[in-house]
Amino acid sequence: MVTLKMSDPILQARTVPEDEKMEHNTTSEQEIPRHIIRQNILKLAWPVILELGLVTLVEVADMIMVGRVGVESLTAIGITLQPLMLAMVIFNGLSVGTTALVARFIGEKNNELANRTFNQSVAGATMLALVMSIGLFFIAPFIMTWMGAENSTIVKLGTGYIRWMIPGLLLQWQFAVISSAMRGAGDTKTPMYVNGLINVINMFGNYFLIFGFWIFPRMEIIGAALASSIARICGFILLLILIRYKNTILKLNRRDFLNFDWPLMKRVVKIGIPAALEQAALRIGQLFYTRIVNSLGTVAIAAHNTAINAESLSYMPGWGFSVAATTMVGQKLGEKKPQEAQASGIESLKFGISIMACMALVFLIFPETLIRLYTKASDPNAQELIRLGARNLRIIALAQIPMGIQFVLAGALRGAGYTKPVLYSTIVGVWVGRLLGAYIFVVYLGWGLLGAWIAMNIDWFLRCFYVIYLWKKGQWKKVEV
Numbered sequence: 001m002v003t004l005k006m007s008d009p010i011l012q013a014r015t016v017p018e019d020e021k022m023e024h025n026t027t028s029e030q031e032i033p034r035h036i037i038r039q040n041i042l043k044l045a046w047p048v049i050l051e052l053g054l055v056t057l058v059e060v061a062d063m064i065m066v067g068r069v070g071v072e073s074l075t076a077i078g079i080t081l082q083p084l085m086l087a088m089v090i091f092n093g094l095s096v097g098t099t100a101l102v103a104r105f106i107g108e109k110n111n112e113l114a115n116r117t118f119n120q121s122v123a124g125a126t127m128l129a130l131v132m133s134i135g136l137f138f139i140a141p142f143i144m145t146w147m148g149a150e151n152s153t154i155v156k157l158g159t160g161y162i163r164w165m166i167p168g169l170l171l172q173w174q175f176a177v178i179s180s181a182m183r184g185a186g187d188t189k190t191p192m193y194v195n196g197l198i199n200v201i202n203m204f205g206n207y208f209l210i211f212g213f214w215i216f217p218r219m220e221i222i223g224a225a226l227a228s229s230i231a232r233i234c235g236f237i238l239l240l241i242l243i244r245y246k247n248t249i250l251k252l253n254r255r256d257f258l259n260f261d262w263p264l265m266k267r268v269v270k271i272g273i274p275a276a277l278e279q280a281a282l283r284i285g286q287l288f289y290t291r292i293v294n295s296l297g298t299v300a301i302a303a304h305n306t307a308i309n310a311e312s313l314s315y316m317p318g319w320g321f322s323v324a325a326t327t328m329v330g331q332k333l334g335e336k337k338p339q340e341a342q343a344s345g346i347e348s349l350k351f352g353i354s355i356m357a358c359m360a361l362v363f364l365i366f367p368e369t370l371i372r373l374y375t376k377a378s379d380p381n382a383q384e385l386i387r388l389g390a391r392n393l394r395i396i397a398l399a400q401i402p403m404g405i406q407f408v409l410a411g412a413l414r415g416a417g418y419t420k421p422v423l424y425s426t427i428v429g430v431w432v433g434r435l436l437g438a439y440i441f442v443v444y445l446g447w448g449l450l451g452a453w454i455a456m457n458i459d460w461f462l463r464c465f466y467v468i469y470l471w472k473k474g475q476w477k478k479v480e481v
Helices: 018-024 034-069 071-087 089-107 111-146 152-184 189-211 220-245 254-258 262-294 298-334 338-365 367-372 382-397 400-415 419-444 449-473
Strands: none
Touching: 034 071, 034 189, 034 220, 034 298, 034 338, 071 089, 071 111, 071 152, 071 220, 071 262, 071 298, 089 111, 089 152, 089 262, 089 298, 089 400, 111 152, 111 254, 111 262, 152 189, 152 220, 152 298, 189 220, 262 298, 262 419, 262 449, 298 338, 298 367, 298 382, 298 400, 298 449, 338 367, 338 382, 338 400, 367 382, 382 449, 400 419, 400 449, 419 449
């Protein structure tokens, strides 16, 4: 478990009344042990960044390999992305509630209640995952047609991809809740190790099963889905073994897993419902946004999806420091140290902004290089895909710093259990900025893919300004969970 080792209150981004200034004017910046905060942030963040880095690189490699099969396969996977992310909404909400509550209990030195929360959340995730997997299998063809798949080939490819993904998704949804609880307890390394194995298996599985290598058949897009499922099954088994035998605070036990504790789950749900609604607002808005993009044709869809996939490289640092902020803010509020919680959020923000500013430069300078990885030179649509995809990356480069601010501060607010206002920020950003903006720029003004990506930037700026306001307001320090 990672905790801050501090004794003096830290004041950051706080307005000090005039009559208090004399009392505090002897405290200088040099006396504040910010290096200790930074050390603890990095201890929490680097495993998450490395873990997400592996996940993202495999997803990028997956898309690159599928892109070599053909534009139709690339388009089919792209169409499935938002619906599959929407299916994750409930588990994201449950994960946020679990992380916040586990972190708070750990800060209060109540390990027994933290462990009970962990078991109850995993039990709930297991039941939900079973129900959703069955439903997803049957509605897969409808998802493809509703999302605007242009022809029967793309519908067939996407339907097969979703169905072969389901065994892995069933365990991925449970894995997400388990990992979130472990991060709330300060253990970010175990999920990193397990995801490392998952991604190695996935990478080799993609190569063998997409193209056909050695004794393996050429399965193309189905091979990509099957490789993902096999990797996630192996990773989940390893995670259960580590939880059982590793010396950790959180342990799965039959008593807490099977005996439903509604008062405790009510506390998880109280935090988790706004977080789930936030994700629902995000995913549903993005789903309708994607439908607008899908009206622009196969090449535009492929260029949109490749740029989204390449841009995901920038999410790693932002999300890593978001997780660090979530854990540290939750633990410090549990210890009744709100000023240290605030300082932890600010220092996490500095790290996140710095790295994402560097990513902005990469997207501005080398976008063509990144997009070329996703297509064959012999493809007749290659040049147009590269042109559109590179333009997309240059546009989103302008939003990298606002995106970093939103990631980290929203994570810190969730760690405090202040999830409802974060929901409002997402509704404003996604539904007003992105969706309404896309309708105006793409449908009404006819700007095409350019308009869709301008709308995406507006979304990130709106969400950024909103979470800055929430953070400075300071109400998150007083939340009871």
